[in-house]
Amino acid sequence: MVKIMKNIVSFSGGRSSALLVYLMKKQHPDTDFVFMDTGAEHPKPYEFVKNVVKHFDINLTCLRVVVNPELGSGNSYRIISLDELKQDLQPFRDICYKYGTPYIHGAFCTRTMKLEPFTRYCNDKYGKSNYQTWLGIRADEPRRLKAKDGYSYLADICDFDKQDVINWWKRQPFDLEILEHLGNCVFCIKKSISKIALATRDEHKMAENFINLIDDPNIRVVEREQQANKIMYRGNHSFISIIAMYQRYSREEIVNTILGNRAFDSGSCSESCEIFSCQLDFDLNAGDFL
Structure with missing residues (x-):
């Protein structure tokens, strides 16, 4: 007897992921949809998520991690x-209170705020190995298309590239009204430092709130071999050092730096932060969250 797997779309809040939501709703109406909220997204993706629910008529489960402050205890x-x-x-x-600030070589934030809550929820509701997780990764993102048991991708059912997705959304009654460098967690540690600089320039109040967070004395101080506490970004940069580095740049000069580095090309992390593609080395069958 063939085992029937439940299809679950992990909706990231991005355009490609939302297109996957639309297609799976049409092709497999019994699909379930899950969104993991980090509390660090720009307000525009939240509006977009609500519009997807309304216009595509889906039942979306929204999750937030509940952190057990005791080290060694699962969340x-x-x-x-x-x-x-x-x-x-x-x-x-x-x-951050429990683990310290994440950093580019220790991006536990995606695992802790997205992968673990998603996996716990799905295991609780459907049973371990009883579901297929779908991610909105396109055909033009080959580095992110990693074969993994239990995972499928937008590219498996649609050959759209980035521009195709943009054009598709132009024909819809709503869209994700946000500049790419502000996508996902606004000050994500996986973004290039020029994108972080541009985000701080465009969202002063959000940057101020983020500084207040990482300067919170309750954040755990962790001694690391490669990264000192609060050194979170590429090139051994802190959030403050990025702001200082670009303070003499005009906004246009920062944009030109991003364009010169091709950081707006397909597959950049500000397009979509998927639970598996950003945690390629994480063993789904290990850990106390299963």
Whole structure:
């Protein structure tokens, strides 16, 4: 007897992921949809998520990590309503209190705020190995298309590249109204430092709130061989050092730096932060969250 797997779309809040939501709703109406809220997204993706729910008529489960402050103890999750989606930084603050600030070579934030809550929830609801996780990764993102048991991709059912997706959304009654460098967690450690600089220039208040968070004395101080505490970004940069580095640059000069580095090309992390593609080395069958 062939085992029937439940299809679950892990909706990141980006355009490609939302296209996957649309296609799976059409092709497999019994698909379930899950969104993991980090509390660190720009408000525009939250609006986009709500529009996807409304226009595509889906039942979306929204999750937030519930952090157990005791080291060595597993975290859990809670289900929240659409109205509770907001940029309050609380999940990110909670994981920093427990683990210290994440950094480019230790991006535990995706695992802790997205992968673990998603996996716990799905294992609780459907049973381990009883579901297929779908991610909105396109055909023009070959570096992110990694074969993994239990995972499927937008590229498996649609050959759209980045421009095709943009054009598709132009024909829809709503769109994700945000500049790419502000996508996903606004000050994500996986973004290039020029994108972080541009984000701080465009969102002064958000940058101020983020500085207040990482300067919180309750954040755990961790001694690391490669990264000192609060050195979170590429090139051994802190959030403050990036701001200082680009303070003499005009906004146009920062944009030109990004364009010169091709950081707006397909596959950049500000397009979509997927639970598996950003954690390629994480063993789904290990850890106390299963």
